[in-house]
Amino acid sequence: xxxxxxxxxxxxxxxxxxxxxxxxxxxxxxxxxxxxxxxxxxxxxxxxxxxxxxxxxxxxxxxxxxxxxxxxxxxxxxxxxxxxxxxxxxxxxxxxxxxxxxxxxxxxxxxxxxxxxxxxxxxxxxxxxxxxxxxxxxxxxxxxxxxxxxxxxxxxxxxxxxxxxxxxxxxxxxxxxxxxxxxxxxxxxxxxxxxxxxxxxxxxxxxxxxxxxxxxxxxxxxxxxxxxxxxxxxxxxxxxxxxxxxxxxxxxxxxxxxxxxxxxxxxxxxxxxxxxxxxxxxxxxxxxxxxxxxxxxxxxxxxxxxxxxxxxxxxxxxxxxxxxxxxxxxxxxxxxxxxxxxxxxxxxxxxxxxxxxxxxxxxxx
Amino acid sequence: xxxxxxxxxxxxxxxxxxxxxxxxxxxxxxxxxxxxxxxxxxxxxxxxxxxxxxxxxxxxxxxxxxxxxxxxxxxxxxxxxxxxxxxxxxxxxxxxxxxxxxxxxxxxxxxxxxxxxxxxxxxxxxxxxxxxxxxxxxxxxxxxxxxxxxxxxxxxxxxxxxxxxxxxxxxxxxxxxxxxxxxxxxxxxxxxxxxxxxxxxxxxxxxxxxxxxxxxxxxxxxxxxxxxxxxxxxxxxxxxxxxxxxxxxxxxxxxxxxxxxxxxxxxxxxxxxxxxxxxxxxxxxxxxxxxxxxxxxxxxxxxxxxxxxxxxxx
Numbered sequence: 001x002x003x004x005x006x007x008x009x010x011x012x013x014x015x016x017x018x019x020x021x022x023x024x025x026x027x028x029x030x031x032x033x034x035x036x037x038x039x040x041x042x043x044x045x046x047x048x049x050x051x052x053x054x055x056x057x058x059x060x061x062x063x064x065x066x067x068x069x070x071x072x073x074x075x076x077x078x079x080x081x082x083x084x085x086x087x088x089x090x091x092x093x094x095x096x097x098x099x100x101x102x103x104x105x106x107x108x109x110x111x112x113x114x115x116x117x118x119x120x121x122x123x124x125x126x127x128x129x130x131x132x133x134x135x136x137x138x139x140x141x142x143x144x145x146x147x148x149x150x151x152x153x154x155x156x157x158x159x160x161x162x163x164x165x166x167x168x169x170x171x172x173x174x175x176x177x178x179x180x181x182x183x184x185x186x187x188x189x190x191x192x193x194x195x196x197x198x199x200x201x202x203x204x205x206x207x208x209x210x211x212x213x214x215x216x217x218x219x220x221x222x223x224x225x226x227x228x229x230x231x232x233x234x235x236x237x238x239x240x241x242x243x244x245x246x247x248x249x250x251x252x253x254x255x256x257x258x259x260x261x262x263x264x265x266x267x268x269x270x271x272x273x274x275x276x277x278x279x280x281x282x283x284x285x286x287x288x289x290x291x292x293x294x295x296x297x298x299x300x301x302x303x304x305x306x307x308x309x310x311x312x313x314x315x316x317x318x319x320x321x322x323x324x325x326x327x328x329x330x331x332x333x334x335x336x337x338x339x340x341x342x343x344x345x346x347x348x349x350x351x352x353x354x355x356x357x358x359x360x361x362x363x364x365x
Numbered sequence: 366x367x368x369x370x371x372x373x374x375x376x377x378x379x380x381x382x383x384x385x386x387x388x389x390x391x392x393x394x395x396x397x398x399x400x401x402x403x404x405x406x407x408x409x410x411x412x413x414x415x416x417x418x419x420x421x422x423x424x425x426x427x428x429x430x431x432x433x434x435x436x437x438x439x440x441x442x443x444x445x446x447x448x449x450x451x452x453x454x455x456x457x458x459x460x461x462x463x464x465x466x467x468x469x470x471x472x473x474x475x476x477x478x479x480x481x482x483x484x485x486x487x488x489x490x491x492x493x494x495x496x497x498x499x500x501x502x503x504x505x506x507x508x509x510x511x512x513x514x515x516x517x518x519x520x521x522x523x524x525x526x527x528x529x530x531x532x533x534x535x536x537x538x539x540x541x542x543x544x545x546x547x548x549x550x551x552x553x554x555x556x557x558x559x560x561x562x563x564x565x566x567x568x569x570x571x572x573x574x575x576x577x578x579x580x581x582x583x584x585x586x587x588x589x590x591x592x593x594x595x596x597x598x599x600x601x602x603x604x605x606x607x608x609x610x611x612x613x614x615x616x617x618x619x620x621x622x623x624x625x626x627x628x629x630x631x632x633x634x635x636x637x638x639x640x641x642x643x644x645x646x647x648x649x650x651x652x653x654x655x656x657x658x659x660x661x662x663x664x665x666x667x668x669x670x671x672x673x674x675x676x677x678x679x
Contacts, residue, residue, distance in 0.1 A: 041449050042448045042449040042450050043448070043449070045448060047444070047447065047448040047474075048445075048448035048449070050444075050448075051441065051444045051445045051448050052445075054441065054444075055441050146528060146529075146554065150528070150554075154534070154548070155531055155534050156528050156529045156531070156534075157460050157462075157529070157531045159460070159461070159462045160462075161462070162462065193474070195470070195473035195474055195475075196473070196474065196475040197472070197473060197475055198469065198472055198473040198493060199473075200469075200470070200473045201473070205448075205470070205473075205474060275437050278466075279436075279437065279440060279460075279462055279463040279466070280462035280463075281460055281462035281463055283436055283460060283463075283529055284528070284529050285434060285435060285436070285529035286435060286436070286437055287435065287437075288433045288434070288435050289433050289435075327441070327445050330427075330429060330442065330445050330446070330449070331445065331448075331449055333427060339432055340432060
């Protein structure tokens with residue numbers, strides 16, 4: 001064989017060199033663990049599943065953005081602050097300034113994606129590491145969020161969003177639930193528990209599929225398609241793997257990176273909007289440390305911190321592991337202050353496993 | 366393993382209390398959910414109260430909080446607790462909009478709920494909780510404001526270490542109106558880190574020389590402020606009131622740096638909430654009204670009795 005690109009690879013080897021393999025093994029392990037220690041705690045009843053499912057979906061939404069950006073070779077540490085900022089922008093515009101909800105949501109997306117673009121622009125133009133540039137925005141956005149909230153309302157929580165979002169056409173796309181009849185049916189045939197008292201008596205304990213989950217699934221599918229089925233996806237890998245070589249062969253590296261910063265901001269705003277619509281209020285402390293949680297999901301999912309390698313499916317599995325572990329520890333009755341200890345342990349184990357598998361398979365030193 | 370040890374300890378305790386108790390003690394499982402991040406030490410008193418009450422009446426209480434203090438995460442924890450079908454839930458109401466949905470759903474599942482600490486009696490009743498045990502924040506601030514004004518204070522600053530916690534702002538608002546002023550820009554955000562709190566208070570007092578009263582909204586704001594005043598030679602010169610108690614605050618009251626502390630008696634919030642739930646679950650006995658655990662004032666006159674328990678039970 002003169003050309004290594006034509007070399008035959010076995011199906012097993014193809015399976016083994018996928019970046020998400022480690023995460024998949026992790027998912028199996030984590031589920032087995034919690035089935036044993038918390039199987040009878042309600043964790044796997046309908047409302048228990050929905051609980052860790054929603055938490056995983058929250059992680060997945062920001063992890064998809066962080067994953068594509070990381071493969072393109074950059075970080076966004078402003079994601080958590082962006083979540084708080086987007087929420088406050090929506091609440092101030094809609095509750096304080098009486099804008100219609102749909103316009104407030106769109107405005108928040110425009111503002112946040114512009115800030116994402118500014119992040120990308122500064123990284124490209126200054127040549128500074130994105131770690132530094134977005135770290136600056138972590139502080140700038142958090143500070144602006146508290147300032148704007150206090151300046152307009154004298155407090156840092158702005159409520160009343162639920163009232164003004166009544167009857168709006170765009171709000172249900174973020175805060176609503178779908179498939180209600182299906183869940184009612186499952187309750188009717190006894191597969192899901194129902195409420196036993198109060199105004200919701202007789203309704204299933206899980207009302208429907210939250211839009212938060214729909215967004216997570218849609219973003220995962222979109223991200224996976226973009227990365228593995230399109231030319232742009234190849235550009236993302238190229239921009240992160242070796243930007244100089246990529247430029248030589250005509251990849252618009254700057255455009256790719258800035259677009260990924262904008263996409264990361266978009267994902268953060270999706271999560272922020274969903275939370276504000278669901279909870280009916282925005283608070284200046286929402287999203288604290290979420291940027292690191294997103295990065296943890298992506299790294300558990302097998303992506304390389306240095307860029308050029310990774311998978312959206314892996315990041316989604318990382319989000320699932322994160323969500324199941326976080327909520328599962330509560331179900332199993334473990335001391336909740338140990339949560340961070342478990343998280344750190346899982347992170348380091350996942351990375352060691354991923355690195356080991358990759359070295360073994362690719363023969364990399 | 367920890368759980369097993371606890372069960373053994375409980376069984377031993379139940380065996381010791383003999384006949385009457387063992388008939389009714391069924392090792393009910395409750396969950397206590399609060400809103401502060403892990404770093405907030407104020408909750409130790411409540412945790413101690415709960416731990417003592419657990420063994421006294423033979424129940425198990427899991428204590429949960431969002432590790433970073435993110436209220437969105439707190440809502441998920443309430444949902445998680447409801448899904449695990451405990452015998453009862455004790456929960457704070459830091460932001461009604463965020464926690465009302467999950468709490469109502471838990472009550473809808475047939476889980477009795479007692480609300481404590483943050484939140485108002487009205488909000489608690491609206492949720493359908495059994496009762497609320499706490500200190501009405503605005504009223505407590507108002508009483509403190511009147512007290513400081515009566516002691517001759519005219520211009521104050523409210524030191525807030527947790528600007529995102531709405532009830533703390535209510536304390537400042539109540540204080541301002543108790544002093545007979547409008548609540549405008551008297552509150553400063555000092556951050557949560559003690560060194561930061563101290564330096565920001567110092568900077569603020571340097572720029573605003575006419576400040577003659579300070580309200581700290583909790584120990585995490587008060588303790589660095591004590592150090593700042595001592596360093597600036599202002600200890601005892603400025604009328605200094607704080608919410609809540611701690612060892613350092615007790616010491617400062619003795620030395621005269623702090624004029625008074627507003628005590629919400631968190632021990633009662635931890636103990637009474639567990640007892641109220643256990644009574645309700647076991648016998649259907651229900652305390653038919655809310656309980657104001659505060660405000661009480663700690664001053665130089667009554668500090669000696671309180672100081673020995675500061676930070677543990679007071």
